[in-house]
Amino acid sequence: MSVNRHAQSEAAAGRHGRAPRNPAVVIDNVTMVYNVTSTGGGEEVPVAAPVRWARKALGRPPVVKNQALTDITLAIHQGEFVGFIGRNGSGKSTLMNIVAGQMNPTIGRVYSVDTPVKLGVNVSLVPALSGEKNIRLGCLAQGMHPDRVDEILPDLVEVAALGNAIHWPMKAYSSGMAARLRFAVATATDPHILILDEALSTGDAQFRERGQKRMAEIREQAGCVMFVSHSMSEIRDMCTRVVWLDQGDLLMDGDPKTVTAEYEAFMKDLAAGNNFAARARKEQLQSDFVRTELREVQW
């Protein structure tokens, strides 16, 4: 595997003499560039001259490059619960979509030991059917045997915690209620790799508590969870490791307390208009970042 940036926590694990763990996902040198139409400048995507003239004649704005991720390399191990944080537009969802296989990176590759399950993506639910029927359908769609579905249905109904609404058609659900149902379906098969992008944000305290419990169970079975959130308390409570992305760059990767403290200080600087201090902090973090290799990753 190629030489790249490597997680600080990996280096820390090595320093502390911990045994190497089995990777579940390896993100190898991933860069993502979107093409967007822009009326306000930016680096134009090179196109043949006739196409450029035609776009101009038709009054279409030029297509420019928008770099969402730059050279991201990470190894995520079985049993890890990795939080992804960063301000809006830093590339968290883009990275989750790439790991989930929803889009291909412009450069780089993602390797995983199993098909990642991203909440709300792997199974489409039917609005006209009841919550219970949707859970059943979702489990069957994920390849579960009907007998097994019967067996675990009561547990999944409990995870969804929808009360009598479990018998209502899904189209009558609020966004938080639908999120509960999707969560129950996505976690039904004990996924090896679970991706949650702001999954708990629409839920109330009860759902968050049950959701956290369920995710802890998945982690205990040596599954890994990749979790995007803007809630630092949620990140600190749940994650074993935190990755901070900023404007497409990997700024920090380490233990939740340290990374969230740095992130909060950075955001505080920005909120107070101390852009100079925030930039200096970012530059310092970038220069401190341990560049090493993924060579020791053993499948």
Ligand SMILES: Nc1ncnc2c1ncn2[C@@H]1O[C@H](COP(=O)(O)OP(=O)(O)OP(=O)(O)O)[C@@H](O)[C@H]1O
């Ligand atoms: N479909 C798209 N087409 C063009 N650019 C996109 C597209 N999706 C995302 N982007 C751009 O990619 C960058 C990263 O966006 P992304 O949604 O991954 O960030 P994020 O960290 O998840 O943000 P948020 O915290 O706001 O959800 C942004 O500059 C955004 O404008």
